[in-house]
Amino acid sequence: MLTTQVSPEALNRIAEYFKVLSEVSRLHILCSLKSGAKNVTEIIEVTGLGQANVSKHLKILTQVGIVKRQPQGVSVYYEITDVSVFKLCEIVCDRLSVNLEQQSQHLEHLDAFKRL
Amino acid sequence: MLTTQVSPEALNRIAEYFKVLSEVSRLHILCSLKSGAKNVTEIIEVTGLGQANVSKHLKILTQVGIVKRQPQGVSVYYEITDVSVFKLCEIVCDRLSVNLEQQSQHLEHLDAFKRL
DNA sequence: ACACCATATTACCATATGGTAGTATGATAA
DNA sequence: TTATCATACTACCATATGGTAATATGGTGT
Numbered sequence: 001m002l003t004t005q006v007s008p009e010a011l012n013r014i015a016e017y018f019k020v021l022s023e024v025s026r027l028h029i030l031c032s033l034k035s036g037a038k039n040v041t042e043i044i045e046v047t048g049l050g051q052a053n054v055s056k057h058l059k060i061l062t063q064v065g066i067v068k069r070q071p072q073g074v075s076v077y078y079e080i081t082d083v084s085v086f087k088l089c090e091i092v093c094d095r096l097s098v099n100l101e102q103q104s105q106h107l108e109h110l111d112a113f114k115r116l
Numbered sequence: 117m118l119t120t121q122v123s124p125e126a127l128n129r130i131a132e133y134f135k136v137l138s139e140v141s142r143l144h145i146l147c148s149l150k151s152g153a154k155n156v157t158e159i160i161e162v163t164g165l166g167q168a169n170v171s172k173h174l175k176i177l178t179q180v181g182i183v184k185r186q187p188q189g190v191s192v193y194y195e196i197t198d199v200s201v202f203k204l205c206e207i208v209c210d211r212l213s214v215n216l217e218q219q220s221q222h223l224e225h226l227d228a229f230k231r232l
Numbered sequence: 233a234c235a236c237c238a239t240a241t242t243a244c245c246a247t248a249t250g251g252t253a254g255t256a257t258g259a260t261a262a
Numbered sequence: 263t264t265a266t267c268a269t270a271c272t273a274c275c276a277t278a279t280g281g282t283a284a285t286a287t288g289g290t291g292t
Contacts, residue, residue: 006147008140010209015140017208022135023250027127040269053251055270065215074259075268084211088204092133093126095200099181139280156239169281171240190289191238234292241286248279256271262264 020064021085025049026057030085033067037079136180137201141165142173146201149183153195 020026025047032038032046044054058078061067066082136142141163148154148162160170174194177183182198 008144011140011143011147013212014205014208015138015143017212018134018204019138022131022138024124024127024131025250027131028124031122031127041267050252051269052253052271056250059270065211065218071269076270082211084207088134088207089130091200091204091207092130095181095198096129096133102181141280157237166282167239168241168283172280175240187239187289192240235290236292237288237290239287239289242284244282244284246279246281248277250275250277252274254272254274257269258267259269260265260267262266 017064020060020066021088023057025053026061027089029054029057029061030066030080033078033080034086037070037077039072039075039077041075043078133180136176136182137204139173141169142177143205145170145173145177146182146196149194149196150202153186153193155188155191155193157191159194 028047028049029043032043038046040051040054040058043049043058044051047054049057058067058069062069062078066080066085067078068081070077070079144163144165145159148159154162156167156170156174159165159174160167163170165173174183174185178185178194182196182201183194184197186193186195
């Protein structure tokens, strides 16, 4: 059988990208940047995360090219450069909705079974 | 400013989903299932992963509803139920390509700078 | 019953990682 | 220069997790 082989190197890159999106704090930061660029202080206020923590996560998000670092006067502004992250989240949300629907259907079936 | 607030609970679910996709072994297993259902032994052969390891990952993939478990005679077949994972991977791949292009452009600019 | 095969589970180790306190850096103002 | 503010960095700890060996489970055939 002929299957399109994906190189281990490519899989590594993809996994690494997903890993960046697999932490609540980072998703929270990305959401806070959806409406536009913010400096670190603003991100800290909006997300309620610790300063060192935000700095760490912003570095990770910058390294994979999801956000861009822009020093501006005293502060540093961060801006989303990779808008596809929201598309990804959207697809996942849709899928999670489907899962929930299926689960509720299973529960209904169980209920019907109990009523027999 | 009015921003659509995403509930922490929803963010948790999304992060959890991404986390499932953030491991090379699991992506490898998913790729091996792209061409159709396979039993555990076949998955082990194709991926080269250990038996216990594959079993563990299949359980995780099943729990989030990405694959479906189907006992069949002596063996157990696994099949992808959530085809959106491949769409996700595709989007990520496209994005990674963009990143690589931009990096090579930066290198070109550096080269041009050296030639001055 | 027994042996055998396929799959799942458990226990364990090594590593990775999120959070945080403390510190460093760097810019600006007095 | 000194003080102050914004951001980054450096240990450090606690937890989570991937991999694996050993064992358990469960079905099938003899």
